[in-house]
Structure formats: C-alpha cells, structure tokens
Amino acid sequence: MLNILCVAGARPNFMKIAPLMEEFHAHSEICPKLVHTGQHYDEKMSDLFFRELGIPAPDIQLGVGSASHAVQTAEIMKAFEPVCLELQPHSVLVVGDVNSTIACGLVAVKLGIRLIHVEAGLRSGDRTMPEEINRVLTDAISDVLFCTEPSGVANLIAEGVHRPKIHLVGNVMIDTLLKHRDKAEKSPILDDMHLTPKEFATMTLHRPSNVDDPVVFAGLLDAMEVIQNDMPIVFPIHPRTRKNMDKWGWNERVETMKGLRLVEPIGYLDFLKLNANAFVVLTDSGGLQEETTALKVPCITLRENTERPVTCEVGSNQLTSVNPASILTAYQRIKDGEFPEPAIPDLWDGKAAKRIAQILAESS
Numbered sequence: 047m048l049n050i051l052c053v054a055g056a057r058p059n060f061m062k063i064a065p066l067m068e069e070f071h072a073h074s075e076i077c078p079k080l081v082h083t084g085q086h087y088d089e090k091m092s093d094l095f096f097r098e099l100g101i102p103a104p105d106i107q108l109g110v111g112s113a114s115h116a117v118q119t120a121e122i123m124k125a126f127e128p129v130c131l132e133l134q135p136h137s138v139l140v141v142g143d144v145n146s147t148i149a150c151g152l153v154a155v156k157l158g159i160r161l162i163h164v165e166a167g168l169r170s171g172d173r174t175m176p177e178e179i180n181r182v183l184t185d186a187i188s189d190v191l192f193c194t195e196p197s198g199v200a201n202l203i204a205e206g207v208h209r210p211k212i213h214l215v216g217n218v219m220i221d222t223l224l225k226h227r228d229k230a231e232k233s234p235i236l237d238d239m240h241l242t243p244k245e246f247a248t249m250t251l252h253r254p255s256n257v258d259d260p261v262v263f264a265g266l267l268d269a270m271e272v273i274q275n276d277m278p279i280v281f282p283i284h285p286r287t288r289k290n291m292d293k294w295g296w297n298e299r300v301e302t303m304k305g306l307r308l309v310e311p312i313g314y315l316d317f318l319k320l321n322a323n324a325f326v327v328l329t330d331s332g333g334l335q336e337e338t339t340a341l342k343v344p345c346i347t348l349r350e351n352t353e354r355p356v357t358c359e360v361g362s363n364q365l366t367s368v369n370p371a372s373i374l375t376a377y378q379r380i381k382d383g384e385f386p387e388p389a390i391p392d393l394w395d396g397k398a399a400k401r402i403a404q405i406l407a408e409s410s
C-alpha cells in the first residue's frame with residue numbers, strides 16, 4: 047500500500063489537489079491523506095474551493111496562516127514534521143510553487159521520505175519571484191517530478207535532473223477545469239452582474255512585484271482606466287491587493303472608474319463562468335494563463351516573463367510587461383481580431399491526474 051501525504055496550502059493548490067485526491071481514492075494500491083497547511087484560510091480563499099470542487103475535508107490541518115516568508119515557511123515546517131513522524135508516509139506529494147510546497151518538501155526529504163512534485167520544471171528565469179525560488183528548490187530535492195508542458199522537462203534536464211525521475215503528464219489544473227466546465231456554465235453570475243458574454247474583461251492582480259510597488263500598480267491602473275471606458279472589467283480583489291489599495295488611499299480613484307467592478311474574491315465556478323465568457327482576461331497569475339489557454343480566451347499577462355511559455359506558443363497568451371502602452375496595444379490587437387484560434391497543449395485533456403496515479407501505483 048502506498049501511503050501518500052498530499053499537501054495543499056494556498057488557493058491555487060486546491061484545484062490541483064482535487065483531481066489527484068479523487069484519482070488516488072479510486073486506486074486500491076494508493077492510500078492518500080490530505081494536509082492543509084492553512085497558508086490561505088479565509089472562507090473565500092479556501093473553504094469555498096473545498097466545497098465547490100468536492101475535495102474531502104483535510105485529514106490534518108496545520109493552521110499556520112499568514113506571516114513573512116521566513117516565518118510562514120518555518121512555521122509550516124515545524125507543524126508538518128511531527129505529522130510525518132507520526133504517520134510515516136511512503137511519499138509526500140506537493141503541488142505548485144507556494145511556500146507550503148517548499149516547506150513540506152524540505153521536511154519530507156530531511157526525513158528520508160520520497161518527495162513527489164506536481165507541476166515541476168516551470169521556470170520564469172526571474173529569481174526575484176518568491177515562487178521561482180520555491181520551484182527551483184523543490185525540484186532540486188524531488189524524487190518524482192511531474193511536468194505540465196515540454197519546457198518543464200527541458201528545464202529539469204538542463205538542471206541535471208536524472209531523466210527517469212521526470213514524467214510529462216499534462217496539467218491537473220486543466221483536469222479540474224474540464225470536469226467543472228458544464229457545472230460552471232449554470233452559474234448565474236453573468237446575469238447577476240448584468241454582463242453580456244464577450245463584452246467584458248476580467249482581471250486579477252496579486253503578484254508582489256505588481257501590487258506592492260505603487261509606481262507599477264499606478265501604471266496598471268492607468269491602462270485599466272482606458273479599457274474600462276471601452277468595456278466593463280470584473281476585478282475580484284486578492285487580500286494582498288486590497289490591503290495595499292487601502293494603505294495608499296486609492297479607493298477614491300478607483301471609484302471614479304465606473305467600468306472597473308471591484309468585487310470580493312470569487313469562487314471557482316463563478317470565476318470559471320466569467321473567464322469562459324470574457325472577451326479578454328488580464329492577469330499576473332500563473333494558473334489563469336493556463337486556464338485561458340484551455341478555454342481559448344485571449345489572455346494579456348501583466349508581467350515581464352512567464353514560467354508557462356506553452357501558453358504563448360499556442361497563441362492564447364500575450365506577455366505585455368506592466369507598461370501601460372504595451373498593455374493597450376495588446377488589447378487593441380485583440381479588438382482588431384488579431385487572435386488566431388489557439389491550439390490546446392498536448393496532454394491538457396483532463397486525464398493528467400489519472401496518469402500520475404497510474405505511474406505512482408506502478409511504482410508502489
């Protein structure tokens with residue numbers, strides 16, 4: 047029996063862990079247990095996702111919460127080590143690139159427990175991103191590495207990872223999207239918000255390099271001011287972003303932008319319905335670049351780089367940097383119909399978790 051401790055901590059982890067828990071439970075050779083580190087803890091950042099995605103309640107809650115990077119990472123490690131010592135799992139599985147990923151990964155390898163990383167090998171090349179550090183370090187200590195796209199495999203090989211440890215399996219986040227697509231279509235959010243399909247944009251902003259820097263953030267708002275005069279922008283606001291706007295006293299300026307619809311963080315199904323029906327998505331998120339690719343909706347990525355180059359290669363994603371003029375040029379290009387039908391990356395077919403479970407079951 048393969049006892050696997052599966053770790054999730056922050057919002058983007060939940061849609062990745064959901065299909066894995068489902069597949070593992072369906073395999074007689076695998077016995078999964080779910081650990082929630084508590085990195086995200088608000089109802090709308092965590093519990094709502096468990097309910098909507100049908101993720102079983104975590105077996106273990108570490109309840110760590112927010113803190114500086116060092117404190118948060120250390121607290122997760124301190125709380126996770128006794129769990130591993132007590133349960134003696136055969137493997138620990140971590141997903142993505144958040145602080146919970148590296149914290150639990152480090153605990154596992156130091157105890158000699160096999161470490162499995164799902165979404166391995168992605169690289170932005172930008173070491174000022176906390177997630178890039180988490181990615182590089184987690185991959186360096188992992189024993190089994192599952193990749194979503196060919197660039198991940200190439201990056202790992204270039205870093206000297208032994209080829210047999212690497213498996214290109216597709217994208218578990220897209221498993222979740224495809225599974226919930228029909229259910230999401232039934233969400234009443236478009237009517238509730240008086241939105242017409244393909245006549246509005248959605249936007250998310252939470253990356254520290256964008257929202258902790260008032261100069262960069264102000265430039266992004268300048269671009270949004272122009273776009274919201276043309277079509278409504280739905281902007282579910284992340285707690286980090288909200289806190290900064292409050293701190294800088296920006297709410298008044300934003301309130302003058304009548305087309306910019308600031309709302310609380312939105313659940314998975316409502317947000318999927320919004321994004322599937324959006325004319326364009328503007329984002330600095332990683333996962334949304336992939337979700338828009340699967341939905342064939344144009345995405346403008348408000349960053350200098352991406353760790354998910356396949357989304358640009360297939361044509362759904364444009365990297366604009368945070369320069370307002372570049373953002374508006376990209377927007378205009380899409381308005382002018384310069385958006386070729388994008389392809390779906392190989393293996394983004396809803397079966398990534400199945401492949402992972404099969405590979406792990408065979409290794410038990």
Ligand code: UD1
Nearest residue numbers: 056057058085086087088091112113144145176177285286
């Ligand atoms: C984290 C991840 C990031 C991921 C993002 C998705 C790291 C290094 N970063 O960033 O990769 O894209 O999650 O959201 O792991 N807060 C709340 N309620 C919550 C959670 C957070 O109010 O439920 C507030 C806290 O003030 C906290 C701040 O948001 O200090 C930032 O949270 P944190 O988990 O540190 O980082 P994120 O910016 O969410």
